[in-house]
Amino acid sequence: MTKTLKRPEVLSPAGTLEKLKVAVQYGADAVFIGGQAYGLRSRAGNFTFEQMEEGVQFAAKYGAKVYVAANMVMHEGNEAGAGEWFRKLRDIGITAVIVSDPALIMIAATEAPGLEIHLSTQASATNYETLEFWKELGLTRVVLAREVSMEELAEIRKRTDVEIEAFVHGAMCISYSGRCTLSNHMSMRDANRGGCSQSCRWKYDLYDMPFGQERKSLKGEIPEEFSMSAVDMSMIDHIPDMIENGVDSLKIEGRMKSIHYVSTVTNCYKAAVDAYLESPEKFEAIKQDLVDEMWKVAQRELATGFYYGTPTENEQLFGARRKIPEYKFVAEVVAYDDATQTATIRQRNVINEGDQVEFYGPGFRHFETYIEDLHDAKGNKIDRAPNPMELLTIKVPQPVQAGDMVRALKEGLINLYKEDGTSVTVRA
Template sequence: MQKNLKRPEVLAPAGTLEKLKVAIDYGADAVYIGGQAYGLRSRAGNFSFEEMAEGVAYAKERGAKVYVAANMVTHEGNEKGAGEWFRTLRDLGIAAVIVSDPTLIAICAEEAPGLPIHLSTQSSATNYETLEFWKKQGLERVVLAREVSMEELAEIRKHTDIEIEAFVHGAMCISYSGRCVLSNYMSLRDANRGGCSQSCRWKYDLFDMPFGTERRSVEGKIPEEFSMSAVDMSMIEHIPDMVENGVDSLKIEGRMKSIHYVSTVANVYKAAVDAYLESPEAFEAIKDDLVDELWKVAQRELDTGFYYGVPTEDSQLFGARRKIPEFKFVGEVVAFDESTMTATIRQRNVIKEGDIIEFYGPGFRHVEASVENLRLAETGEKIDRAPKPMELLLIDLPSKVEPGDMIRKSGAGLINLYDKSGVAKTVRA
């Protein structure tokens, strides 16, 4: 390991207990989840206390931590019961709560002593004076606002020793640190109390409105309707900057994303941290592979957010996509019999005889194969196509795979829709 460099925590999202286990298996040092109160993802698979207890036990056995997001903005009455709720989290062994509202912070500190508090990105911490303020209130960590630049991050680190958590991957909010009321107006769902309907990602018409005349729609004169939708953040190529500037936790967004996403992104960022701490040369040697891997699960195009300047119109989703994933998640390995080189897989999407598939596992392992001798696990009946989700199947493989490995199918979409000149192309993967 390079001298004097602290290993940052890879912090992954976990919208369900299954995703929690997958994230940890694939390299996450910690996960953050939501409970059934006080969070901002009402549609995520939020955890019951029983599920939290199981998740904490699973994480502890593997040297990982579980944090709970309690980052809603409270209106009158929303804080009722918070003290008991925080005490329960503490007693379950939750490593910290992520909070933005000063009322909830005060209740947690007073009524659940011993439960560490992290300041949520919703609080828009953008300077070291703010971090020092929260340190004096007893908080252990601050999640920086996503609007902080790398230059500002470096300056913040020089002036405070409180732990810094910073986003490195996932969706960007068009509003400042997620504090938006667009959803409230458009769908009567309060974004700051867990109900965001992502109105910014809807399509909107544009109007030409000359002074003193009736407005006219410009429909058909532009490639698509207007939206405020931002591309996703990806800092995988800039992990050296995050490590060198003393970031304590690299945060991945996406509690509502799939196990395909969670496993891939946790795997990639763990590999990136390991490689850079070994040496800059080791990181450079695998950097392109890391980027390619992330594109296999990219939901939108990728950019670096505000880290290296204010995003331009190129960081917004206008027109046809320039690139989309080439792979589709199709299953996971349940068991592998080395004597027969047969894998038992649980199918998630349609898989067919002859499909080219890729197995990937923790530690950035990859095995490519074609689907050969596809059959039903229960009866051994040979089939040409398996369309039923969660069905157990058998396939023969030339190489060993491990239980828990995920399976992708290649050639599942359109790629590189624009060349460098901006001319539209259609290329099937």
């Protein structure tokens, strides 16, 4: 008998209303956002109630849901007004809140019935008994800790029917999520209340201090300064494992990332899910294309986190980034005129006549061409457009749609790798 596979939702980050709309247009089944209270991304351009309402209405047109992260650790007095806040979210049409603190969980459950409660990864859920515990308290979904292995995930799925949300892409903490106080000590900013300064990603001098001897600086003896920074997670070529093991939601991290990142990564994971559910052969046929597509956006190097074993030194960034994207995001399409084959674009980076560019859009559509017949908003022919957010027109050889993105090849940049594993980016 053929096994029926459940379609997992693709859950994308949305730090602003613009990013929410982009994520939904590029295939997100749900997005997670932050409000102006109780969240962990104080710098993510968090949503007002009015923006939430507009976002919910926009998402509904595409059949998508909106979740709100309220996953900060509560100190005495922080809970004031939470009940009214949760009721407002429910009445706006928010589907669920993502919470880690038991106080907020209790308040949401009692003050806003009908609002789903999802357990945040900040609560470090790593076994099925934990999921069952939260289920008894009324939670409908648990976001697993990033430290869970694929073997553990499979066992958890067998033993509980609680919805499982698992990270598939984005930044990795060097510590257990929700357990780190580096930022508190080193910058007086509380990582568990929205103020993480990412102290683990700073550069540090190393010292050698043999027992009974004075410490000795290693500066000059090692190629680069030390960092505790982890590489990013990417499970794009392991989506079959996530689907086969019954994950309900594939979570992409990055509420502070650009619309270029959100559109590209969402597009890839949606295409991966669609392809595998059509047939394993279809997924295998496009897998390398998906991996290559990921490298067109700015991010750290990529690995699979803890899914297939404890990360080694190869999954840490001890020095400079070793791989740099070959493309830069330059524009988004505003309109297209079929009669004249002219696209109106909103510029996001420097554009030159003759630049090699790639257009891409929802549904994993993309093609390459060159910037041709570049004009400014007044209709003047120009060779270079240096100012962001200007409206420009260009000739495009095939139809594009409003919302499609344009990225340009960074010509002449190559990475030279050294024997010690470090690299330097130079012009060819």
